[in-house]
Amino acid sequence: MGVAEVAEYARVSRQAISNMRNRDDSFPAPVEELRSGPVFLESEIREYFEPRGGSAGRSAPMSDSVVRHVPAEFDPLDKANLVASVVSALFSAPAQPLGQFEPFNGSGIYCVYYSGGDELYAPIADGDPSRPIYVGTVHGRTRASSETLSASSSPALARRLRGHAQSIEAVERHTTPTIKHPLFVRDFSFRCLVVDEMWAVPAIDSVMSRSAPIWNSVIRGFGAHTTGSSRRAVKAAWDTLHPGRQWAEPYEDGYSVEELETLARKHFSRSLETGVGI
Structure with missing residues (x-):
C-alpha cells in the first residue's frame, strides 16, 4: 500500500499519514522506498489502525459478558x-x-x-x-x-x-x-x-x-521485460538478487544483495507474526 491507499483506508488526509509517521514511532515502517513514495504491508497498516478505530476497525467490545450474535444473511452472489x-x-x-x-x-x-x-x-x-x-x-x-x-x-x-x-x-x-x-x-x-x-x-x-x-x-521486477529508457534507471531488485537477464545487466544495482536478503527475511518474519503470506 502506498501513502494514498493508507490515507484512504484510514479515512484521513495524506498529510495526516505523514504526520503520524513523523510523530509515532510505532507507525509501521515501509517495506520499500520507491520514487513515488513508501510502500507498506497492508497487514501491518490494518494492525496499526484497527485498535485506533480506523475505517476497518472493529466495534468496541460490549461492556457485559453476554455474547450477542445476530447471524447475517449469506448471499452467495455477493x-x-x-x-x-x-x-x-x-x-x-x-x-x-x-x-x-x-x-x-x-x-x-x-x-x-x-x-x-x-x-x-x-x-x-x-x-x-x-x-x-x-x-x-x-x-x-x-x-x-x-x-x-x-x-x-x-x-x-x-x-x-x-x-x-x-x-x-x-x-x-x-x-x-x-x-x-x-x-x-x-x-x-x-x-x-x-x-x-x-x-x-x-x-x-x-x-x-x-x-x-x-x-x-x-x-520486485520478475515480471518486467525491460528496465526502461530513463538514464537514471536502476536494476530491479529481482535482477540484483538473481542476475542473468542480459537486458538488465547494463544498469546499476539499486540495492546490494545483502540489503535485499535483509528485506526478504523481514518480510517473512512479519508474515509469521501476522499470518499474511505464511
Whole structure:
C-alpha cells in the first residue's frame, strides 16, 4: 500500500499519514522506498489502525459478558463471495511444472510457486497453494487495439508463463559458484485459472492481500521485460538478487544483495507474526 491507499483506508488526509509517521514511532515502517513514495504491508497498516478505530476497525467490545450474535444473511452472489470462489478455484487448480507445459489458450490469473533449496525462500517452499512466490493476471486484449477478447480465445496466459520460465532459465544459465541465490526452472511450478477480466482483477487483488507474494511486494521486477529508457534507471531488485537477464545487466544495482536478503527475511518474519503470506 502506498501513502494514498493508507490515507484512504484510514479515512484521513495524506498529510495526516505523514504526520503520524513523523510523530509515532510505532507507525509501521515501509517495506520499500520507491520514487513515488513508501510502500507498506497492508497487514501491518490494518494492525496499526484497527485498535485506533480506523475505517476497518472493529466495534468496541460490549461492556457485559453476554455474547450477542445476530447471524447475517449469506448471499452467495455477493461480489466478495464470488471473488472468494474464484480464488478457491485458483488454489485448487492442478500444479504444473513451469519449465514444461502444454500450450493452451486463455487469459486470467496465475500463481508461481518455488520448491527449491534456497534458504531465503524456505518459508514458502512447502507446496502450500496459498503461498506463491509470485502472482499475476493477463487480460484478454490484443496489443494492436483495446478490443476485448473472450477469456479463452487468446494464448496470452501461456505466453506470459513461458516468459517467466525464460527469465528463470536465463538466471540458471548465468549460475556460477559466486552467485548466492541461483534459480533453476525445475524448482518452479504454477497454477492458473482461465477467467474473465471482470473476475481476474479482484481475485488477484485478494490473493495479493492474503498471500503477499515476495516477488510482488519486496523483491520486485520478475515480471518486467525491460528496465526502461530513463538514464537514471536502476536494476530491479529481482535482477540484483538473481542476475542473468542480459537486458538488465547494463544498469546499476539499486540495492546490494545483502540489503535485499535483509528485506526478504523481514518480510517473512512479519508474515509469521501476522499470518499474511505464511
